[in-house]
Amino acid sequence: MGRIDLSHRHRVRVIYAHTDRMNTVYYSRYFEYFEAARSALLRRIEAPYAELEKAGYMLPVVESHCRYHRAATFEDTLVIETRIDEEPKAKIRLDYSVLKEGEEAPVATGYTIHSFVDASFRPVRAPAPFMEALRRHAGQHYDEEPLPL
Amino acid sequence: MGRIDLSHRHRVRVIYAHTDRMNTVYYSRYFEYFEAARSALLRRIEAPYAELEKAGYMLPVVESHCRYHRAATFEDTLVIETRIDEEPKAKIRLDYSVLKEGEEAPVATGYTIHSFVDASFRPVRAPAPFMEALRRHAGQHYDEEPLPL
Amino acid sequence: MGRIDLSHRHRVRVIYAHTDRMNTVYYSRYFEYFEAARSALLRRIEAPYAELEKAGYMLPVVESHCRYHRAATFEDTLVIETRIDEEPKAKIRLDYSVLKEGEEAPVATGYTIHSFVDASFRPVRAPAPFMEALRRHAGQHYDEEPLPL
Amino acid sequence: MGRIDLSHRHRVRVIYAHTDRMNTVYYSRYFEYFEAARSALLRRIEAPYAELEKAGYMLPVVESHCRYHRAATFEDTLVIETRIDEEPKAKIRLDYSVLKEGEEAPVATGYTIHSFVDASFRPVRAPAPFMEALRRHAGQHYDEEPLPL
Numbered sequence: 001m002g003r004i005d006l007s008h009r010h011r012v013r014v015i016y017a018h019t020d021r022m023n024t025v026y027y028s029r030y031f032e033y034f035e036a037a038r039s040a041l042l043r044r045i046e047a048p049y050a051e052l053e054k055a056g057y058m059l060p061v062v063e064s065h066c067r068y069h070r071a072a073t074f075e076d077t078l079v080i081e082t083r084i085d086e087e088p089k090a091k092i093r094l095d096y097s098v099l100k101e102g103e104e105a106p107v108a109t110g111y112t113i114h115s116f117v118d119a120s121f122r123p124v125r126a127p128a129p130f131m132e133a134l135r136r137h138a139g140q141h142y143d144e145e146p147l148p149l
Numbered sequence: 150m151g152r153i154d155l156s157h158r159h160r161v162r163v164i165y166a167h168t169d170r171m172n173t174v175y176y177s178r179y180f181e182y183f184e185a186a187r188s189a190l191l192r193r194i195e196a197p198y199a200e201l202e203k204a205g206y207m208l209p210v211v212e213s214h215c216r217y218h219r220a221a222t223f224e225d226t227l228v229i230e231t232r233i234d235e236e237p238k239a240k241i242r243l244d245y246s247v248l249k250e251g252e253e254a255p256v257a258t259g260y261t262i263h264s265f266v267d268a269s270f271r272p273v274r275a276p277a278p279f280m281e282a283l284r285r286h287a288g289q290h291y292d293e294e295p296l297p298l
Numbered sequence: 299m300g301r302i303d304l305s306h307r308h309r310v311r312v313i314y315a316h317t318d319r320m321n322t323v324y325y326s327r328y329f330e331y332f333e334a335a336r337s338a339l340l341r342r343i344e345a346p347y348a349e350l351e352k353a354g355y356m357l358p359v360v361e362s363h364c365r366y367h368r369a370a371t372f373e374d375t376l377v378i379e380t381r382i383d384e385e386p387k388a389k390i391r392l393d394y395s396v397l398k399e400g401e402e403a404p405v406a407t408g409y410t411i412h413s414f415v416d417a418s419f420r421p422v423r424a425p426a427p428f429m430e431a432l433r434r435h436a437g438q439h440y441d442e443e444p445l446p447l
Numbered sequence: 448m449g450r451i452d453l454s455h456r457h458r459v460r461v462i463y464a465h466t467d468r469m470n471t472v473y474y475s476r477y478f479e480y481f482e483a484a485r486s487a488l489l490r491r492i493e494a495p496y497a498e499l500e501k502a503g504y505m506l507p508v509v510e511s512h513c514r515y516h517r518a519a520t521f522e523d524t525l526v527i528e529t530r531i532d533e534e535p536k537a538k539i540r541l542d543y544s545v546l547k548e549g550e551e552a553p554v555a556t557g558y559t560i561h562s563f564v565d566a567s568f569r570p571v572r573a574p575a576p577f578m579e580a581l582r583r584h585a586g587q588h589y590d591e592e593p594l595p596l
């Protein structure tokens with residue numbers, strides 16, 4: 001597998017809905033943040049997920065994992081760094097680190113693994129335009145503009 | 150419009166995910182409880198929503214409303230009473246009361262209004278089998294079995 | 299009651315998690331968008347909700363309402379315009395219009411009504427610093443920067 | 448570490464809110480099902496999580512993992528089997544298998560690991576009454592009543 005070494009930083013602001021009565025972000029919400037971040041990465045490399053679906057492909061999650069290092073709560077701005085290290089074949093792996101804006105110690109780290117499937121959920125190889133987008137942006141480290149206030 | 154006067158009591162147990170840092174059920178969650186309750190009512194009158202979709206119809210929500218009277222929190226068992234008072238035509242209205250099991254004072258009350266549409270989101274009249282199911286169960290007041298522990 | 303006539307435009311991008319199998323944003327999600335938008339308005343007028351809570355106040359929702367005019371789906375950028383028309387007393391009302399970026403026809407419109415309460419959920423009058431923030435920004439119509447890609 | 452070998456089967460019915468436009472249960476929802484299932488197990492062994500919190504303890508998730516084997520969708524009844532294999536010390540691990548009622552092939556499998564902490568999020572050992580509850584029910588394999596219709 002070829003090396004891709006692509007990363008992208010996306011930001012979300014924690015809303016009240018995401019907190020629980022322990023005053024922390026409920027653990028499953030990080031997987032929504034991961035999704036928002038990977039969709040943003042795909043838009044950035046001009047391979048938006050909605051386009052992939054229009055072309056008859058889907059990328060269902062086949063495995064997900066998260067470690068929770070520190071708590072986050074309401075109105076925290078979280079930076080989600082998504083990395084694609086290796087070229088995908090039948091599956092693609094994305095790694096995520098969640099930080100509070102301006103801090104170093106991670107709040108959470110995780111990964112998701114996705115299969116490429118067609119509209120009937122049959123496994124397929126990663127579509128060529130998707131692979132080309134990845135290779136075209138290999139080695140890049142993108143960082144989005146900060147969120148509005 | 151004919152009188153239907155049908156009611157049904159469905160139960161949900163509040164999970165941690167539904168609480169927020171105010172230690173109450175987050176306000177939008179009640180609309181999920183309403184959905185669970187109306188789907189249960191439709192199963193009870195042998196007109197399950199999944200069947201309606203299979204027959205080419207959908208019932209998107211066109212209006213939703215909720216008043217919050219008292220707080221509910223983690224592990225509360227909530228009884229959602231759903232009522233259909235009148236025969237629908239192009240639209241159907243459902244009314245909901247949420248109680249804590251064994252108490253009288255409502256936690257929340259609300260309603261949803263839905264359009265009957267076809268698979269292209271074009272408005273249609275309520276399908277005949279759906280109307281027949283409503284009339285067959287008119288005047289009934291159903292109450293589900295309690296939840297497991 | 300005095301006139302406030304304050305408005306603010308906040309943007310969210312619809313994530314996959316928010317869609318349902320009808321390929322539309324699930325109806326309760328609009329209340330999360332309303333929350334994100336009103337928290338952004340409060341930050342904009344320098345009365346962030348987290349500060350209000352630190353000062354011992356809360357603003358639980360006592361009533362919520364939404365009309366759904368058109369469908370929205372994955373990767374749509376939605377503009378949520380929040381308006382505060384009148385000075386609050388024991389309660390505050392916020393009105394919301396949801397548009398797709400660059401379009402006129404609303405996707406959804408709604409409102410929420412909130413009580414001012416203390417940490418024991420006892421009703422109180424709107425705190426003075428909050429009222430001053432509202433008056434200081436009365437007549438303003440704020441519009442956030444667009445979201446990153 | 449002592450052997451606990453405790454299992455419990457809890458059921459959830461998939462609501463429309465949990466589906467996404469791929470017509471499957473959105474991947475993060477399984478972590479909510481896991482939570483509902485582990486809270487049910489704790490109620491079953493007379494160590495309900497709400498009681499644990501009242502006694503000044505919390506069990507935040509420090510790691511979560513899920514593999515997705517097959518799709519589930521609206522109105523499926525899912526059986527979540529939760530297992531506690533080993534005695535916890537500072538951390539407790541729970542394993543989950545999600546099945547469709549009446550089928551053998553798993554829909555999803557996963558685990559969560561939790562720390563015992565006090566109200567200030569400081570790590571503590573598992574409280575004695577919790578350990579006693581686990582030991583008292585060691586070797587048991589509980590199965591809840593089916594859900595109402």
